[in-house]
Amino acid sequence: MSSLLRVESLSVAKRASHSLDATAQDADQLLRQVSFNVEDGERVGLIGESGSGKSLTALAIIGLLPDSLLQSGSVNFAGREISSLSNRELQKLRGREIAVVFQEPATALDPLMKVGKQVAEPIRRHFGLRGSDLRRSVISALDEVQLANALRIADSYPHEISGGERQRVAIAAAIACKPRLLITDEPTTALDVTVQREILKLIQNLVTERSMSLVFITHDLAVVAQVVDRILVMRRGEIVENLSVHQLSSAPAHPYTQELLKSARLLDSALGA
């Protein structure tokens, strides 16, 4: 089986640490020897507490690590080494083959740009559509994320629509160019519970329909278990556990995973579920 995404011993550190002290250098190490694969059509959950390096991993996959960070190891997407691609090649890749949905839909959309235009941008860029063709595919992208009134939404500014609608718009913009890999960085954290469930369902459906690969970043074990096939547990820049969802309840090896699981169960029983 061919892996769509292969991350091998990816390490990221802060640049220019002048300290000779070994412990200080250690603290500047943000990702340590992170390795994992994502197969074609596979759905992988990346779970861990904040600061564990989940989002950094996502940025490394799409080649957007800030210049102040030093990267070593390999990120290979569909046979191409991300770090060796030119800016232009990366721009062709981003949004077209890999797309990202962020946590906070309120800040992930430009407040001064109409929603329709923000969905249109990647389509225009990658498919070269203009005018009414572009408009039509924007509307169909908005339809696809089940926005009830796509025409009205397209002509609205982000502040004129609800949080759930905004996240649907962000998803529409991400999947508009039919990427092969979708990365969602805590896509439901900023939403209330009922909307959360709808967005999860939407992501699930879209990923299944299009047989996209998915990297689902979250800190919420209960959320991720519904959506993915396999779970990677990250802690302090390392992957401490890599197992399938079925193994999750029976065989978590790492104490941190066991703890996560325990707290999730505690919460469940406290809620009387």
Added chain:
Amino acid sequence: MSTAKAARARLSTFHGSPTFAIGIFFTSFIFIVALVSLIWSPYKLDDTTGNRLEGPNATHLLGTDTLGRDLLSQLMVGARIAMKVGFGATGIALIIGCFLGLLAAFFPGWIDDTLASIFDTLIAFPTLLLAMLIIAAEGASLWAAILAIGIAASAIVSRIVRILTKRILAQQYVVAAKTCGTSRWEILRGHVLPNLWPTLIVNLAIIYGVAVLTEAGLSYLGLGAPPPSYSWGRLLREAQSTVLTAPLGAIAPGIAIILLVLGMNFVADGLRELFDPTQRGNS
């Protein structure tokens, strides 16, 4: 539909903010006077046929100066000079400031560090002093004054543009745009400039007022436009010696300066309210 909506939003701003309406009224009044002076003024500037230091009367509405020239005509021509100074200096500040500010924000590292310390040093100089320095080197003329004020004000614009752009570039929506494959140039055009503009235009309105005021100061010191182009500051200077016998000669240009500068500040306030995101979507 959207333009009608925007127009209604603007109308309601007039409604809610009388200062904005007053500001627009003052500035457009001066603007119209300046335009009228292009084709008509009561007397020619070199017409010395009037009596010296006349008070207001039917033939000279605002009286005359020490050489018997009509004050109203001088004020009208002065409005034109004020417009030149305001738009000229603000335009220069906008062009230089946007270029340098964006350059600094888009190239962090030594380019940014160098430019930022230059902006800070320039801002530490009072605008008037900096303008005097430039004029001392270039010689006094209207265009030297405009250039000098424009350059001095460009440090302010540069700094605003640099800081705002840095803030915008750090926004999630810019990162999101990058993950969609947006190039640096498209981010500049599509996200940075539109988000920069509201804050920038408020500051430009303020700079416009400051430019007019600074030119009046320079002219008052004899460093502005040399005769016969009489700017308002120059009129103040001329009227200085006769202020007790013919006070209108000093009061009238003083009021003209206040109308324009105050008007521009009111406009800036109104624009700030108009663009304030917390006010958006309420109308």
